[in-house]
Amino acid sequence: MSATSVTGLAGVQPAPPDSDSGPDEHLLDLTLHVWRQAGSGAEGEMVRYAAPGISTHMSFLEMLDVVNERLIKEGKDPIAFDHDCREGICGMCGLVINGVAHGPQAATTTCQLHMRHFTDGDIIYVEPWRAGPFPVIKDLIVDRGALDRIIEAGGFITAPTGSAAEANAAPVAKDDADLAFDNAACIGCGACVAACPNASAMLFTAAKISHLAALPQGQPEREHRTLAMVAAQDSLGFGGCTNIGECAAVCPKEIPMESIARMNRELLRASLKRGRSKRR
Amino acid sequence: MTVAPEVPSAKPPTAAPHAPPAEAPREAPTRWRVAPADGAALDGHAPSGPITELWDRHRFDMKLINPANRRKNHVIVVGSGLAGAAAAASLGELGYRVSCFCYQDSPRRAHSIAAQGGINAAKNYRNDGDSVYRLFYDTVKGGDYRSREANVYRLAQLSVDIIDQCVAQGVPFAREYGGLLDNRSFGGAQVSRTFYARGQTGQQLLLGAYQALARQIHVGSVTMYSRTEMLDLVVADGAARGIVTRDLVTGEVQSRTADAVILATGGYGNVFHLSTNAKGCNATAIWRAHRRGALLANPCFTQIHPTCIPVAGDYQSKLTLMSESLRNDGRIWVPAKPGDTRSPNEIPEADRDYYLERKYPSFGNLVPRDIASRNAKEVCDEGRGVGPGGRGVYLDFSDAIARLGVEVIKERYGNLFDMYERITGENPYRVPMRIYPAIHYTMGGLWVDYNLMSNLPGLFVLGEANFSDHGANRLGASALMQGLADGYFVIPYTLANYLATAKPPPVGLDHPSFKASESDVAARTGRLLAIGGRRTVDDFHRELGSLVWELCGMSRSAEGLTKLLDQLPSLREEFWTDVTVPGMGAELNQSLEKAGRVADFMELAELLAIDALHREESCGGHFREEFQTPEGEALRDDDHFAYVAGWEWSGEKGSIEPVTSGPLPTPILHKEALRFEHVKFSQRSYK
Ligand SMILES: Cc1cc2nc3c(=O)[nH]c(=O)nc-3n(C[C@H](O)[C@H](O)[C@H](O)COP(=O)(O)OP(=O)(O)OC[C@H]3O[C@@H](n4cnc5c(N)ncnc54)[C@H](O)[C@@H]3O)c2cc1C
Ligand code: SF4
Ligand code: FES
Numbered sequence: 001m002s003a004t005s006v007t008g009l010a011g012v013q014p015a016p017p018d019s020d021s022g023p024d025e026h027l028l029d030l031t032l033h034v035w036r037q038a039g040s041g042a043e044g045e046m047v048r049y050a051a052p053g054i055s056t057h058m059s060f061l062e063m064l065d066v067v068n069e070r071l072i073k074e075g076k077d078p079i080a081f082d083h084d085c086r087e088g089i090c091g092m093c094g095l096v097i098n099g100v101a102h103g104p105q106a107a108t109t110t111c112q113l114h115m116r117h118f119t120d121g122d123i124i125y126v127e128p129w130r131a132g133p134f135p136v137i138k139d140l141i142v143d144r145g146a147l148d149r150i151i152e153a154g155g156f157i158t159a160p161t162g163s164a165a166e167a168n169a170a171p172v173a174k175d176d177a178d179l180a181f182d183n184a185a186c187i188g189c190g191a192c193v194a195a196c197p198n199a200s201a202m203l204f205t206a207a208k209i210s211h212l213a214a215l216p217q218g219q220p221e222r223e224h225r226t227l228a229m230v231a232a233q234d235s236l237g238f239g240g241c242t243n244i245g246e247c248a249a250v251c252p253k254e255i256p257m258e259s260i261a262r263m264n265r266e267l268l269r270a271s272l273k274r275g276r277s278k279r280r
Numbered sequence: 281m282t283v284a285p286e287v288p289s290a291k292p293p294t295a296a297p298h299a300p301p302a303e304a305p306r307e308a309p310t311r312w313r314v315a316p317a318d319g320a321a322l323d324g325h326a327p328s329g330p331i332t333e334l335w336d337r338h339r340f341d342m343k344l345i346n347p348a349n350r351r352k353n354h355v356i357v358v359g360s361g362l363a364g365a366a367a368a369a370s371l372g373e374l375g376y377r378v379s380c381f382c383y384q385d386s387p388r389r390a391h392s393i394a395a396q397g398g399i400n401a402a403k404n405y406r407n408d409g410d411s412v413y414r415l416f417y418d419t420v421k422g423g424d425y426r427s428r429e430a431n432v433y434r435l436a437q438l439s440v441d442i443i444d445q446c447v448a449q450g451v452p453f454a455r456e457y458g459g460l461l462d463n464r465s466f467g468g469a470q471v472s473r474t475f476y477a478r479g480q481t482g483q484q485l486l487l488g489a490y491q492a493l494a495r496q497i498h499v500g501s502v503t504m505y506s507r508t509e510m511l512d513l514v515v516a517d518g519a520a521r522g523i524v525t526r527d528l529v530t531g532e533v534q535s536r537t538a539d540a541v542i543l544a545t546g547g548y549g550n551v552f553h554l555s556t557n558a559k560g561c562n563a564t565a566i567w568r569a570h571r572r573g574a575l576l577a578n579p580c581f582t583q584i585h586p587t588c589i590p591v592a593g594d595y596q597s598k599l600t601l602m603s604e605s606l607r608n609d610g611r612i613w614v615p616a617k618p619g620d621t622r623s624p625n626e627i628p629e630a631d632r633d634y635y636l637e638r639k640y641p642s643f644g645n646l647v648p649r650d651i652a653s654r655n656a657k658e659v660c661d662e663g664r665g666v667g668p669g670g671r672g673v674y675l676d677f678s679d680a681i682a683r684l685g686v687e688v689i690k691e692r693y694g695n696l697f698d699m700y701e702r703i704t705g706e707n708p709y710r711v712p713m714r715i716y717p718a719i720h721y722t723m724g725g726l727w728v729d730y731n732l733m734s735n736l737p738g739l740f741v742l743g744e745a746n747f748s749d750h751g752a753n754r755l756g757a758s759a760l761m762q763g764l765a766d767g768y769f770v771i772p773y774t775l776a777n778y779l780a781t782a783k784p785p786p787v788g789l790d791h792p793s794f795k796a797s798e799s800d801v802a803a804r805t806g807r808l809l810a811i812g813g814r815r816t817v818d819d820f821h822r823e824l825g826s827l828v829w830e831l832c833g834m835s836r837s838a839e840g841l842t843k844l845l846d847q848l849p850s851l852r853e854e855f856w857t858d859v860t861v862p863g864m865g866a867e868l869n870q871s872l873e874k875a876g877r878v879a880d881f882m883e884l885a886e887l888l889a890i891d892a893l894h895r896e897e898s899c900g901g902h903f904r905e906e907f908q909t910p911e912g913e914a915l916r917d918d919d920h921f922a923y924v925a926g927w928e929w930s931g932e933k934g935s936i937e938p939v940t941s942g943p944l945p946t947p948i949l950h951k952e953a954l955r956f957e958h959v960k961f962s963q964r965s966y967k
Pocket of ligand 3: 084087088089091092094109110
């Protein structure tokens with residue numbers, strides 16, 4: 001392990017005057033161990049960084065921003081990590097924090113995790129998603145293109161622009177619409193894959209299959225979709241599901257294990273009907 | 281379709297308290313030039329005829345491309361948000377060869393994903409008096425009379441088709457128990473025309489478009505380039521013929537030819553550094569197109585959202601929007617006296633100032649976005665703001681909780697309260713939320729005509745990246761509508777017409793314009809990496825943002841704008857001499873990506889300020905302190921400013937070399953006169 005020290009306080013504002021209305025701001029002195037890897041072919045290693053003076057009001061990614069600013073000022077290479085919306089919806093961020101995908105707070109993406117969940121003196125391990133189908137590109141950034149390939153294989157309803165019927169022509173029972181929505185909430189972050197010992201993408205795939213199978217518009221392609229997506233998932237190197245449940249435990253959008261059970265039923269149903277289908 | 285367009289009854293012109301006398305002193309245009317009056321006026325090419333029939337007639341008049349010939353045309357779509365994904369998917373379905381680009385690792389992550397509230401459509405499912413004409417009317421009026429009527433009417437017409445299309449794709453909109461689609465009223469509209477999918481409407485609409493796009497990628501009609509950034513537009517022989525991109529993983533710079541280029545790259549709100557936009561949102565694509573000759577229209581029309589979580593510290597990286605719906609039940613207040621540091625629950629009623637309820641008795645906390653925002657700034661400027669830095673006001677639910685019970689409030693706003701608590705660590709059921717306005721949307725953008733084509737032939741601009749449709753102020757739930765209308769239903773027709781009439785001749789990468797663009801891009805990258813200064817890119821971005829926010833944000837004045845215009849060149853100069861960008865060009869280098877974007881924001885900021893200085897009126901999101909009514913309301917000047925300001929880059933268009941010292945080359949103003957034949961001028965009042 002190589003060691004690097006990072007110095008200098010971030011410009012931190014004084015605590016709010018109405019501090020009893022919320023948690024006081026504290027400054028934390030932390031030690032980070034961060035996975036550094038120059039490129040996809042390179043060897044990687046955990047590198048230690050001192051991170052003093054981190055405000056409890058910062059988000060985890062803001063903490064990394066501060067560390068990076070200090071690194072750059074010291075002429076060092078900043079830590080590469082993916083992020084965009086920083087409000088828990090785009091699915092771009094994703095770090096394994098102390099061994100847990102997206103860190104310690106349930107139902108929370110990495111970008112929404114705040115430093116008040118840590119205490120002074122903590123040692124924090126920060127690693128990328130680790131899964132065969134997600135090769136590391138640099139440091140904490142991985143290639144999740146395989147999830148796009150699963151959707152491309154069949155995660156859609158064929159409805160070319162202009163061909164749609166009047167929207168209210170096909171009523172959808174509210175329960176079905178809600179079930180569809182609950183599953184459609186997946187942000188495609190890949191935490192489920194990272195958390196699974198088998199690197200299975202079942203929760204992700206099941207979420208899309210459940211979303212579309214719950215709607216009348218999704219019926220015509222129901223079996224084809226399931227077969228195509230599951231086949232794609234297998235061919236991309238994702239593992240099978242052995243019902244461990246780590247995926248649902250880390251999912252920031254709380255997609256339940258039940259969706260995987262539903263997908264398995266859909267798969268069975270599709271396999272039974274497959275003999276009759278001409279489309280493959 | 282359920283709604284037949286309703287023909288307008290002749291509306292009596294509302295008595296308009298007209299803007300200041302024509303003689304009002306005008307800023308002497310030393311910082312810009314007006315295009316000579318004898319030159320060709322900027323023409324929006326809106327067809328003429330009865331407004332209800334324009335689009336239908338135009339569709340018939342436009343030329344088509346034979347299905348067998350579509351494959352011969354290669355179209356570049358930059359952007360995979362609602363506008364870009366809808367366009368790429370629809371054009372792929374039609375048989376064009378499409379290449380689509382986005383800077384994220386997947387097209388599904390475009391910033392559209394973050395839209396919360398909903399999407400408008402004139403379905404009139406509620407039988408509450410809505411119609412295509414009413415949506416058109418509301419949008420023109422809400423835009424404070426600075427948009428093109430023909431475009432807005434078409435948008436309102438297409439809104440109904442969008443909902444059909446999205447439902448067919450499986451977008452899980454909210455439904456009622458009977459299984460039909462639910463609607464709500466949004467942003468103060470008098471009719472319920474907003475379709476929504478919980479608080480994640482943008483996400484669900486984008487996933488619908490993304491899935492349609494994925495299908496085209498799978499069949500090979502669209503080639504997707506993720507983690508690829510457009511760094512230049514290639515204009516060859518007077519037309520847009522390609523782009524130069526950088527592969528964000530390998531750093532490889534590549535040119536690509538096309539028969540037409542479509543930009544759907546979103547808004548430029550991050551010029552303010554802190555905004556509700558995603559971190560990567562940038563102006564690079566539109567700014568470089570501007571430098572190559574595309575007009576940039578109305579950049580000073582920027583929208584501020586009143587209810588965002590305030591800044592907590594210098595390290596703040598973005599601002600999070602809290603839905604506008606909170607103002608339905610929350611009461612906004614600040615301490616009556618400056619410097620009151622008691623915690624909110626210790627401040628008795630008598631020492632509180634519910635300033636919106638006091639000043640606007642009939643609308644109270646529900647005044648429009650800009651009024652709520654400006655008033656928050658005003659009370660904070662008076663030293664009555666709360667929270668860190670005194671930049672916040674309370675949004676208090678205690679009365680609503682007492683009246684309706686915690687359960688009802690939880691049912692209505694539970695997920696928003698959770699989000700607030702996650703970010704601030706404060707429990708809004710017990711202590712009032714703190715909110716403050718933030719930049720949220722940019723109405724300005726590249727100028728386009730009725731066909732969504734810029735002044736550069738072959739360059740089309742869709743979604744937030746163009747200036748069209750929203751005028752000086754966008755109504756809630758209308759951006760999603762516009763992006764999808766542009767992408768699904770407008771561009772497939774207007775692009776075909778262009779390709780069929782212009783018949784772009786073949787062009788090769790050996791064309792000198794490609795060589796020039798490529799070497800310009802390489803030179804910029806090399807230059808950024810070579811500076812080796814002392815300040816980080818973020819540091820510059822923060823400084824730029826706070827200057828622009830302070831002097832060209834919620835309210836603007838000639839004095840402040842002049843100050844800003846005096847400071848920007850030196851900040852830019854400092855950037856180009858003292859920024860430090862670590863790493864190399866031929867690798868994944870996030871500092872380099874940011875540096876390129878901030879460099880463009882630094883130039884765009886100057887044009888934004890010039891536009892704001894030149895527009896001597898207050899309208900929509902543009903509030904000039906000198907132009908207000910005695911009651912402090914925005915004062916429009918329809919006699920002098922009912923036009924679109926299209927700015928031309930007056931410098932060398934054959935190069936995108938950065939301006940590293942002194943002001944930008946004096947921009948040239950082209951005016952597109954706006955005529956309002958259906959919606960008559962009137963002034964807003966919310967007293
Ligand atoms: C928090 C929030 C909430 C909102 N809520 C609502 C709402 O409820 N209703 C509503 O109507 N509107 C809402 N809006 C506004 C609306 O979301 C946006 O205006 C709209 O989604 C923009 O869509 P777009 O397709 O034009 O651009 P975007 O979705 O921003 O997409 C831009 C695309 O361009 C790509 N791109 C950008 N630059 C480059 C480059 N240089 N090279 C390559 N690719 C590039 C990006 O990768 C991305 O794919 C909201 C906005 C915000 C910020
Ligand atoms: S199922 Fe959950 S963890 Fe997996 S990609 Fe979707 S949101 Fe992420
Ligand atoms: S950055 Fe978008 S979900 Fe975290």
